[in-house]
Amino acid sequence: xxxxxxxxxxxxxxxxxxxxxxxxxxxxxxxxxxxxxxxxxxxxxxxxxxxxxxxxxxxxxxxxxxxxxxxxxxxxxxxxxxxxxxxxxxxxxxxxxxxxxxxxxxxxxxxxxxxxxxxxxxxxxxxxxxxxxxxxxxxxxxxxxxxxxxxxxxxxxxxxxxxxxxxxxxxxxxxxxxxxxxxxxxxxxxxxxxxxxxxxxxxxxxxxxxxxxxxxxxxxxxxxxxxxxxxxxxxxxxxxxxxxxxxxxxxxxxxxxxxxxxxxxxxxxxxxxxxxxxxxxxxxxxxxxxxxxxxxxxxxxxxxxxxxxxxxxxxxxxxxxxxxxxxxxxxxxxxxxxxxxxxxxxxxxx
Amino acid sequence: xxxxxxxxxxxxxxxxxxxxxxxxxxxxxxxxxxxxxxxxxxxxxxxxxxxxxxxxxxxxxxxxxxxxxxxxxxxxxxxxxxxxxxxxxxxxxxxxxxxxxxxxxxxxxxxxxxxxxxxxxxxxxxxxxxxxxxxxxxxxxxxxxxxxxxxxxxxxxxxxxxxxxxxxxxxxxxxxxxxxxxxxxxxxxxxxxxxxxxxxxxxxxxxxxxxxxxxxxxxxxxxxxxxxxxxxxxxxxxxxxxxxxxxxxxxxxxxxxxxxxxxxxxxxxxxxxxxxxxxxxxxxxxxxxxxxxxxxxxxxxxxxxxxxxxxxxxxxxxxxxxxxxxxxxxxxxxxxxxxxxxxxxxxxxxxxxxx
Numbered sequence: 001x002x003x004x005x006x007x008x009x010x011x012x013x014x015x016x017x018x019x020x021x022x023x024x025x026x027x028x029x030x031x032x033x034x035x036x037x038x039x040x041x042x043x044x045x046x047x048x049x050x051x052x053x054x055x056x057x058x059x060x061x062x063x064x065x066x067x068x069x070x071x072x073x074x075x076x077x078x079x080x081x082x083x084x085x086x087x088x089x090x091x092x093x094x095x096x097x098x099x100x101x102x103x104x105x106x107x108x109x110x111x112x113x114x115x116x117x118x119x120x121x122x123x124x125x126x127x128x129x130x131x132x133x134x135x136x137x138x139x140x141x142x143x144x145x146x147x148x149x150x151x152x153x154x155x156x157x158x159x160x161x162x163x164x165x166x167x168x169x170x171x172x173x174x175x176x177x178x179x180x181x182x183x184x185x186x187x188x189x190x191x192x193x194x195x196x197x198x199x200x201x202x203x204x205x206x207x208x209x210x211x212x213x214x215x216x217x218x219x220x221x222x223x224x225x226x227x228x229x230x231x232x233x234x235x236x237x238x239x240x241x242x243x244x245x246x247x248x249x250x251x252x253x254x255x256x257x258x259x260x261x262x263x264x265x266x267x268x269x270x271x272x273x274x275x276x277x278x279x280x281x282x283x284x285x286x287x288x289x290x291x292x293x294x295x296x297x298x299x300x301x302x303x304x305x306x307x308x309x310x311x312x313x314x315x316x317x318x319x320x321x322x323x324x325x326x327x328x329x330x331x332x333x334x335x336x337x338x339x340x341x342x343x344x345x346x347x348x349x350x
Numbered sequence: 351x352x353x354x355x356x357x358x359x360x361x362x363x364x365x366x367x368x369x370x371x372x373x374x375x376x377x378x379x380x381x382x383x384x385x386x387x388x389x390x391x392x393x394x395x396x397x398x399x400x401x402x403x404x405x406x407x408x409x410x411x412x413x414x415x416x417x418x419x420x421x422x423x424x425x426x427x428x429x430x431x432x433x434x435x436x437x438x439x440x441x442x443x444x445x446x447x448x449x450x451x452x453x454x455x456x457x458x459x460x461x462x463x464x465x466x467x468x469x470x471x472x473x474x475x476x477x478x479x480x481x482x483x484x485x486x487x488x489x490x491x492x493x494x495x496x497x498x499x500x501x502x503x504x505x506x507x508x509x510x511x512x513x514x515x516x517x518x519x520x521x522x523x524x525x526x527x528x529x530x531x532x533x534x535x536x537x538x539x540x541x542x543x544x545x546x547x548x549x550x551x552x553x554x555x556x557x558x559x560x561x562x563x564x565x566x567x568x569x570x571x572x573x574x575x576x577x578x579x580x581x582x583x584x585x586x587x588x589x590x591x592x593x594x595x596x597x598x599x600x601x602x603x604x605x606x607x608x609x610x611x612x613x614x615x616x617x618x619x620x621x622x623x624x625x626x627x628x629x630x631x632x633x634x635x636x637x638x639x640x641x642x643x644x645x646x647x648x649x650x651x652x653x654x655x656x657x658x659x660x661x662x663x664x665x666x667x668x669x670x671x672x673x674x675x676x677x678x679x680x681x682x683x684x685x686x687x688x689x690x691x692x693x694x695x696x697x698x699x700x701x702x703x704x705x
Contacts (some may be wrong), residue, residue, distance in 0.1 A: 014433040014623035040444045040504060041436070047487065163434065169404045301631045 005029035005320060008065055008091070010058050010082060011073035012041040015096060018306045019071050019313070024048055024309075028317035029069060035037030035061045058082060062089035069094065069320065074184065075172040080105045083120065087112045091321055092119040094313070097186035098340065099333060104227045107338040110330060121316055121326045122333045126244075128308035128315075131257035134264045135248055138255050143268070145252030150195045150231035152188045152246050155239045158218065159210055170214055175220055177344055178206070181235050189339045190332065191226060191246050192231040201225040201338055204346035209238055222343055234341070244305075260305055262298070263291035282283065352376045353568060354418040356397040356405060356446065357425030361520075361529050362461065362504040364391040365561035371397055371647075373565055380405075380414060380425070389622070405442035411449035420457040420568040421450060426602050439497040443504050451512045456575075459567045460505045462520045464553060465495040465581070477651040478553075480520070480577045487646045517573040521580040522553025522652060527676045529557070530595055533646050535588050536608070537637060543603045546637070547591055547610035548648035551585040556672040559665045566661040573660050581652045582638040594669070598677045609645060617643045636644060643644065 007029040009019060023031055031049040035058045036042040042054035055061035062070075062085060070086040072079060072095040080100045086093045087109070099122040100106040113120040126132060138144055158164040164171045164180050176182035195197075208215055218237040219312035223230055226288045244259040252270035265287055267280040312327060351368050357545040358379035370377045376397045381390065383402045392398060403410040405425055415421055423446060443460075450458065467478055468485045483490055485499060508514035523532040530553075531538060536546040538667025555563075563580050567573045586594070596603050620638040624630055636642040657663060667675065 014431075017433070038441050038444055040440050042489070044436075044440070044500065106421045167380040169406050300633060301628055344500065 005068040005317070006065065007030045007069045007071065008033040008035065008061055008067035008089055009045065009071045009073060010035045010061075011071075011075075011088075011096075012038070012045040013073060013075075014069075016073045018043060018304070018309055019073060020045060020048060022310050022313050026314060026317075028314065028321075032067055033061045033065045036166075038150065058085060062086060062091065066107040067091050069317075072096065076176055077172065080109060083109055083325065084112050087116050087118045087120065090116060090118065092121070094121045094123065094316060096123050097190075098122070098182065099337065101182075103337045103341040105164070106230065106333065110333075119320065119326055120333070121328045122186070122336070123309065123312070124186070124311050124328050124332060124336070125306060125309035126187055126191060126259055127194060128255070128311040128327075129257075129259055129262065129305065130307065131259060131262050131264050132191065132194070132246060132308070135246060135255055135257050137188050138264075138266070139195065139248065139250075143253065143266075144250030144255055146228075147195055147248055147250045148229055149249040150192050150229065150248075152231070153234040153243060154188060155235075155236045155243045156184070157240060157242060158237045159212060159215075165212070166177060166213065167214070174214055174216065178220075178347060179218075181206075181217050181220055182340075184235060185220075185343065186336055187244075188235060189234040189343070192233055192311045192334045193332075193335050193339060195248060196226040196229055196231055198226050199224055199335070199342065200227065202342040202346060204233075204343050206347045207236070217347075220343075222346070224339065258291075262296050262305075262307075263287065263295070298343055351419040351568060352378065352417060353565075354378045354380060354401070354415055354421045355423065356380045356423050356442075357374060357461075358387075359391060360373070360424060361526065362524055362557060362560060362564070363424045365526070365557050366424060366564050367392060367398065369558070369565045370422075371395065371424065373569075375565070378414070405445055406437050408445045409450065411445055412453055415449050415455045416453050418455065420459060421446065422564055423458060423460045424564070424569060425497065426461075426494075428494055430493075432496075435493040435497045436500075439494075440500045440504065443501045443553055446600050447504060447512075447514075447528075449573040450514070451508070457515045457568070458505060458508065458512055458563060459517045459519065459573075461502070461564060462502050462518050462577075463494070463498045463531040464500045464522050465491070465645060466502060466518055466520070467645075468641075469648045469650065470641050472648070472650055474649050475651065478579075479653045480579050480656055484704055485641075490639055491645065492636060492642060495645065515574045517567045517575075518519075519529065519564060519567055519624055520577065521555050521563075524555055524557050524560050525672075526557030530598075530673070530676050535592055535595075536647065541601055541603045542606055543592060543596070544606045544608060545588055546608050546613045546647040547649060548589045549587045550606060550610065550647060551587055551651055552591050553579075553581045553652040554669070555580050555582050555658065556587060556592070556665065556667055556675075558667070558675075559617045559663070562666075563657060563663055570661055576656070576660060578656050578660060579652065579654060581654045581658055581673075582665050582669070583654065584665075585652055586669055591669075594673055598673065610649060613637075613643065613647065614640070 014345050019145050031052045033053050034042050034046040035055040037054050046052040046054040070091040070093055072082050079095055083095050173180045173183045202224050206217045207219040209219045220235040222233040245256055247256040255266040257264050265284055270276050272279045272342055313329045353375050357367055359381055367377050367379050378399050378401050380401050380403055383668050384402050401414045402416050427435040466484050468483045471483050505516050509516040534552055537544040560580055617638050617640045620634055624632045
């Protein structure tokens with residue numbers, strides 16, 4: 001791939017490390033600028049790239065550099081305004097999730113992108129992790145039969161001393177419509193929607209189990225109904241250990257993808273008759289053992305669960321180079337944004 | 351003088367507050383917004399006020415620096431991942447200096463660290479001074495060293511761009527009550543103490559001496575524009591200091607010595623293995639990364655001439671006395687006055703017991 005595109009990055013928080021690592025390693029474009037409200041942060045991030053300039057004002061950066069692509073990595077509250085500025089400045093935008101805080105804001109952004117003939121891409125990174133792609137392949141090959149149940153489960157101990165529970169400096173995500181869970185909600189939504197043809201009805205229980213006033217909610221249990229399939233979206237701050245799994249149950253078997261400790265476990269009805277359960281267990285044991293070894297290697301090699309983001313970015317840049325539609329389409333973002341709005345509509349019903 | 355102390359509730363900060371009060375200064379101690387008053391290490395006393403602010407946010411910082419004669423900047427993040435430490439050290443300093451620039455407050459005493467020196471470039475046995483080479487921002491060092499280096503750069507820019515009157519203090523290993531172990535000795539593994547090397551002098555500075563140096567730096571105009579290393583005269587070898595610590599340990603530890611040259615060879619082998627088997631991508635323990643091993647355990651000498659000449663400080667305690675103070679119950683410690691000044695009883699009451 002020739003490095004003809006120029007790229008700028010806005011926001012240098014923790015997630016920027018993955019974007020900058022990708023951009024420095026893959027050389028899919030030429031990094032020309034990094035912007036952050038903190039001059040020290042912008043300068044430090046820019047110093048990794050020989051020709052990158054540091055800015056503290058994104059308007060100034062867009063006017064000065066006119067980049068082809070901008071990665072928007074700022075807090076979610078700022079996405080809509082910054083993305084609009086970037087699109088109006090003629091840049092394709094790759095934005096961290098959620099692209100906007102409401103479906104209405106997403107629609108406005110999309111309209112702007114169309115008006116300026118630019119691409120708007122929301123980061124649906126976990127869709128491109130190997131375990132999820134394996135699930136998609138199993139479904140496509142019909143190995144699980146007809147899918148009837150989908151469960152996306154995330155457990156993160158956000159109450160334990162980390163940046164989401166800093167009593168001195170509340171994390172900006174607490175100001176989002178669904179509080180801190182809103183940061184993770186797009187992951188749950190876009191992963192479930194991969195296996196749901198449509199959304200007929202949504203019910204959700206939003207709770208603050210701990211009563212911690214900093215948290216608007218710390219627990220979500222939602223059901224999404226779609227013809228003969230239903231999906232469960234589950235987020236918990238209390239169940240341990242931390243996990244992120246996608247489970248599909250079909251008429252011929254089930255499969256579970258673990259995203260934090262990559263592994264896909266499966267179980268099928270098969271021709272072994274009464275020995276099927278034993279065979280499934282033995283195969284499952286072998287899969288877990290092999291995953292344990294592979295994940296030890298991943299740990300030693302400092303690999304993160306962001307492999308999907310790198311894959312998505314690579315595919316996105318290839319599409320931008322060729323002028324083709326990116327791997328995250330309007331339909332993907334539109335459905336995700338609408339499902340999140342529907343879940344939020346349920347927020348005050350319990 | 352009116353002094354603002356950031357990181358006031360930290361290990362060094364609480365001593366700096368005491369020392370400043372003892373020397374008759376008015377202290378504005380910065381504490382984090384949600385810190386409970388019960389958790390503060392001082393009782394209310396004349397000359398001591400508090401300001402609640404978090405340096406990671408610009409909010410309230412202009413008010414905090416307004417009207418003070420000097421800012422003693424001790425706050426830094428020592429734990430967490432790189433971005434946590436970057437926020438707590440680099441962004442925090444940037445916010446503080448921005449506030450000082452707006453308020454035309456120019457006097458800054460910044461507490462840096464020996465970790466910014468590039469020990470790997472020094473020969474064994476040579477003397478580390480203020481002029482020794484610093485690490486590169488992409489050096490294979492830990493987040494603390496890199497963020498402290500960036501913090502120093504910000505202070506120098508503040509001097510250049512805003513006419514800041516800056517003193518950078520680089521303490522060696524600050525030890526005191528509850529903080530007597532140092533990674534320069536090696537590794538603590540339960541009751542097994544793995545000592546890497548034996549004869550390397552340790553750049554120790556007792557916390558009360560360090561606190562005195564910080565306050566003196568604010569007082570002495572000669573320190574402006576200077577970088578000053580802070581180490582005591584008494585620089586014990588690793589062997590001697592570990593023996594002294596072992597004598598105070600509640601349970602006698604098993605000391606496992608590893609020769610410095612062997613350890614250096616081991617680190618080189620670890621790096622070679624990493625390159626050959628994992629393309630250099632494997633995460634190694636810090637002690638097996640040569641740059642970090644050298645930063646911790648390399649046998650070097652340490653000079654404190656600049657500290658003595660510019661700050662005119664005479665450390666009050668020798669190592670034995672200082673260690674005795676570390677391991678004595680706080681109530682029985684009698685804090686002598688640095689220069690014979692009479693200390694208000696209220697100040698003495700406020701300071702002596704909690705530290």
